[in-house]
Amino acid sequence: MATLPWIDPDRLWFPPADQALEDPDGLLALGGDLSPDRLVLAYRQGIFPWYSDDQPILWWSPNPRCVLFPEEIHVSRSLRRTLNQQRFRITADQAFPEVIRLCAESRQEGTWITDEMTEAYSRLHQKGIVHSIEAWNQDGRLVGGMYGLALGRCFFGESMFSLETNASKALMVHLAGQLGAWGYNLIDCQVESGHLLRMGARCIPRAEFLSILEASVDRPPVQRDWNFQWRWTGPEA
Known part of the structure; x- marks a missing residue:
């Protein structure tokens, strides 16, 4: 070796x-x-x-690297019905400590989100580099979330959890739509999963991924204010 x-x-x-x-x-x-x-x-x-x-x-x-290009997000008919029902309210940076805690706790096979990692990403959150995205149900309970880094026009997803059916999918659809509107070039998913691939993610050679990073991480996005709320405004099912 x-x-x-x-x-x-x-x-x-x-x-x-x-x-x-x-x-x-x-x-x-x-x-x-x-x-x-x-x-x-x-x-x-x-x-x-x-x-x-x-x-x-x-x-x-x-190598390869799993990525999601915002414009390639796939919304199934069943997910579109969920979004039209406005079952989830999507926010950003409203519950970062809870999101990273639930990301760690939701992995029954064990987690890499150790106390050391939690402290490190919390420091980056305080610096405005790491962001959380939250999905709230109609009772106001946090039922889905993810966190990741925003550098230039790239968003690097780190971890995600979902406590209700379609919560994380709804979150991803809204995130991709917002990042696309801000001129982001990609969402880094790191390693492929069936969940991500079904939502439009794909694997690209590492060399291509690095080339996109080089062209994107120093370009400021259209928007920097992550203190907002999203609601689905897409077409009916």
């Missing part, structure tokens, strides 16, 4: 993403820290941390 680079916490640096291993897919380096500057640098270069409590910090850049 190839020797992985060890990241010195005192040095703000990553090896090129295209040096990541093929097996396990995308493993690039280990060590370092989760400081705001290091995390932002990682995402700008197509890299993200993913590890458990009993491991050092592991840094990844898988």
Whole structure:
């Protein structure tokens, strides 16, 4: 097995993403820290941390990369009916601590959202880089959510949870529509899942993903104010 680079916490640096291993897919380096500057640098270069409590910090850049282009979001007929019923109110940055907690708790197989990760992304939330998106049911209960980083015209999704049928799907539809209106080029989904693929996500070569990042992360979006609410205004089913 190839020797992985060890990241010195005192040095703000990553090896090129295209040096990541093929097996396990995308493993690039280990060590370092989760400081705001290091995390932002990682995402700008197509890299993200993913590890458990009993491991050092592991840094990844898988190939291919699962992404969702906002204009390619797929809304099924059944989901469109749910949206037309206005079953969910979608907000942003209204309940970040609850969202990241529920993202961790909803993963019964274990979570990489450790206390260290929670603290790190909370710091980035306070800096206006990490955002939460929330889905509330008609009783005002938080039933879906996700969080991720907004850098330039890219949104890097980190984790999502859903406590009611279609809550996370409704959230994704509204998020894609809003990001598209703001001129965002992509939503990074990191690793493919059936749920994401059914909603229009697809896998692209890492080289293509990195090229999009290079052209997008330094371009300001049309809008920066994440303090808003969305409601579905699409066509009837």
